[in-house]
Amino acid sequence: MTDALHQDLLELAQEAARRAGELLRDGRPADLAVARTKSSPVDVVTEMDIAAEKLITGLISGRRPDDGFLGEEGARAPGTSGVRWVIDPLDGTVNYLYGLPTWAVSIAAEQDGESVVGVVAAPMRGETYHAVRGRGAWATGAWEGERPLACRPAPPLDQALVATGFNYVAEVRAHQAEVAGRLVPLLRDVRRSGSAAVDLCDVACGRLDAYYERGLNPWDHAAGDLIAREAGALTGGRPGDRPSRELTVAGTPGVFEPLQRLLEDFGAWHD
Ligand code: IPD
Ligand code: CA
Numbered sequence: 001m002t003d004a005l006h007q008d009l010l011e012l013a014q015e016a017a018r019r020a021g022e023l024l025r026d027g028r029p030a031d032l033a034v035a036r037t038k039s040s041p042v043d044v045v046t047e048m049d050i051a052a053e054k055l056i057t058g059l060i061s062g063r064r065p066d067d068g069f070l071g072e073e074g075a076r077a078p079g080t081s082g083v084r085w086v087i088d089p090l091d092g093t094v095n096y097l098y099g100l101p102t103w104a105v106s107i108a109a110e111q112d113g114e115s116v117v118g119v120v121a122a123p124m125r126g127e128t129y130h131a132v133r134g135r136g137a138w139a140t141g142a143w144e145g146e147r148p149l150a151c152r153p154a155p156p157l158d159q160a161l162v163a164t165g166f167n168y169v170a171e172v173r174a175h176q177a178e179v180a181g182r183l184v185p186l187l188r189d190v191r192r193s194g195s196a197a198v199d200l201c202d203v204a205c206g207r208l209d210a211y212y213e214r215g216l217n218p219w220d221h222a223a224g225d226l227i228a229r230e231a232g233a234l235t236g237g238r239p240g241d242r243p244s245r246e247l248t249v250a251g252t253p254g255v256f257e258p259l260q261r262l263l264e265d266f267g268a269w270h271d
């Protein structure tokens with residue numbers, strides 16, 4: 001029963017992510033502008049973020065009217081079925097605004113508060129990643145075909161390629177830049193792609209050794225975190241915690257732990 005439910009949720013999430021991805025890819029206006037800002041003047045929303053969320057919630061609630069929703073652009077419903085959808089309709093809005101290709105649609109389904117299905121579609125890469133709890137993580141795509149995902153064997157920390165991101169609030173950013181500055185000389189290098197969901201999937205694909213960020217919301221990491229874990233990565237927040245607004249870390253075992261300790265030493269979640 002649970003397996004059949006999870007399969008149904010997966011297929012629905014895949015359909016919603018594919019259709020929203022097509023809308024975003026094919027419907028991007030040439031004169032795309034900022035519709036409004038949120039936490040700061042650089043925290044922007046476009047009409048396409050809103051249109052993609054509408055498409056996803058409309059499709060899912062048409063098929064499963066009793067499910068709950070938590071969407072970045074305002075979808076909120078408690079639901080009565082025990083299933084809640086956690087949706088980032090466009091992760092990487094600033095990239096999308098500028099025409100940079102790293103952005104994604106991220107959809108997770110939670111059952112009784114735990115992520116059981118995660119789908120991240122990255123249309124400009126021609127790749128979609130998915131995971132079902134206990135059934136592994138997979139990618140489908142033009143470049144490498146359909147394949148199971150596995151994170152990389154761990155290098156020593158000074159050979160690790162680690163991604164991060166920056167919050168939209170200036171004071172948080174200033175501290176994040178300080179922490180990143182202390183990490184750079186201790187690692188192979190640092191990347192900032194502009195999409196937390198893509199970063200988490202890149203850990204799952206073995207294209208990054210680890211990723212960390214402070215200040216994420218549940219819709220940024222709900223799907224990517226499950227995909228990374230099902231690919232064998234360790235994920236968490238502050239030592240002993242789950243991914244949170246204070247800190248989200250994902251990494252191949254062997255890089256995750258020393259990175260988490262360094263982030264603790266550097267006070268990554270303090271002001
Ligand atoms: C943002 C991206 C970015 C991360 C920010 C997120 P959005 O999401 O994931 O990479 O650094 O913290 O807020 O606003 O583009 O959906
Ligand atoms: Ca946003």
Ligand code: CA
Nearest residue numbers: 088091092220
């Ligand atoms: Ca996001």
Ligand code: CA
Nearest residue numbers: 072088090091
């Ligand atoms: Ca978003």
